[in-house]
Amino acid sequence: MGHSIALNFEDGVTRFVEARAGETIADASYRLGINIPLDCRDGACGTCKCRVESGRYDGGSYIEDALTEEEAAEGLALACQARPESDLVVAIPSTSAACKTRPQSYEVGLRSVERLSETSIAFSLDAPAGLAFLPGQYVSLRVPGTEQRRAYSFSSAPGADALSFLVRDIPQGLMSTWLREAARPGAAMEFTGPSGSFYLREVTRPLLFLAGGTGLAPFLSMLGKLVGTGCDQPVHLVYGVTNDADLVGVDALEDYAARIDSFSFSTVVAAEASQHPRKGYVTAHIAPEQLHGGEVDVYLCGPPAMVDAVRAWLGAQGVTPASFHYEKFSPSAPADAQRLAA
Structure with a gap:
């Protein structure tokens, strides 16, 4: 049985990879062309040290110089050795560009626009197949008819059949004006993401x-x-x-x-x-x-x-x-x- 791994990079870009049974974090990443930091693959150098922020895993074998007991107790792991035992969220100490990956882009249809009050608008988009995100993250959405982008956090939960967002209605705002005056159901919307290091971690305390x-x-x-x-x-x-x-x-x-x-x-x-x-x-x-x-x-x-x-x-x-x-x-x-x- 495989598990999903959310790789969260220093620049906020998140990529999801599916680890096959028995596969390490590094092997699953490299199989999809995501070159996370790695040198030895033997648990000896510590180059692939990362932080597992959520989920269970087998830390594998390594030497003390690569990962100390204190670091392991704090949730650090070696990507070349750690094997998921559940879905994981992993913070990678490198940028997405350095790891030869980038945010994913999607084009979807606008589902609805709803004025919630004189200062707030909610809108929803069709959820594209294969999109995964962590609750709390955002996307960079292109304002139709322009090359300008605006970042909006998901208000919908992962796995919902529509992507929902909450926007402040700014009188001269570029996206606000489009939503207010020109938006129609079915309009093409393009976004990149998911992104962001603000997301819900594993809940272990209040x-x-x-x-x-x-x-x-x-x-x-x-x-x-x-x-x-x-x-x-x-x-x-x-x-x-x-x-x-x-x-x-x-x-x-x-x-x-x-x-x-x-x-x-x-x-x-x-x-x-x-x-x-x-x-x-x-x-x-x-x-x-x-x-x-x-x-x-x-x-x-x-x-x-x-x-x-x-x-x-x-x-x-x-x-x-x-x-x-x-x-x-x-x-x-x-x-x-x-x-x-x-």
């Missing part, structure tokens, strides 16, 4: 999700994934927006709360004039118990100012999360400048 505006999209994808896999850890989402009109997707969150026993969420509106019961910024609505004394994985997606404010707030609380994954985005910037993840 999760705290923090979303700002259309930064809700990747969390909808993550929650869709958790519906399929189940989750025995507490998951709490704090979703903050600027104005009442920006608060969309609440019905989807309520549906996930009904389907995932361990999931809860709260919404926050920053505008003073709002009648929302919770006002202010996201950080004012994080309860101490949701930080679990630092034994928590924090995921944050929002504008740069929000990301910086949350990092400063965590420091002021004297809390260092077990892991902190974030993605900063700028809604109207070109795709190559829209996202910064860590």
Whole structure:
């Protein structure tokens, strides 16, 4: 029985390969022409050292100089020796170009466009055969009739029959204007991806999700994934927006709360004039118990100012999360400048 391996490169490009029974990560990659770092193939040099972020594997045989016991305990492995025992997500310490691969390109049809509010639009595309992605990742979508691209996170879960996205409606925005004025079902759309190092890792401790505006999209994808896999850890989402009109997707969150026993969420509106019961910024609505004394994985997606404010707030609380994954985005910037993840 084979297993899927998601190779995530330093530049955010992700390629999926199928490992045959008994095949190593390196063998599966090279069979498809993806030349991940490799020298000896004998577990002696350490050149192919990578981090397995999710899944089970047999680490194989190697010498201490190539991989120490401490490194192995932290999830590092040698690609020339490690054999998957389940689907894996593997961080490769090299760029996709250096490994002689690149993002995949697809052309699909536009399924639907839905105005969610005066400031937000949702749209969906046909899902191309063979596309796989990690929940939280994004694609670079070409604006029809131009050579300009915009990056949008999936709001749909992997495996769905349609790819869904959530977009802020910017009055003079290139994609917003096209969606608002020219988009028709069946229109040809071209994108490359998946990309991004902001994605849901293996869930081994409580999760705290923090979303700002259309930064809700990747969390909808993550929650869709958790519906399929189940989750025995507490998951709490704090979703903050600027104005009442920006608060969309609440019905989807309520549906996930009904389907995932361990999931809860709260919404926050920053505008003073709002009648929302919770006002202010996201950080004012994080309860101490949701930080679990630092034994928590924090995921944050929002504008740069929000990301910086949350990092400063965590420091002021004297809390260092077990892991902190974030993605900063700028809604109207070109795709190559829209996202910064860590």
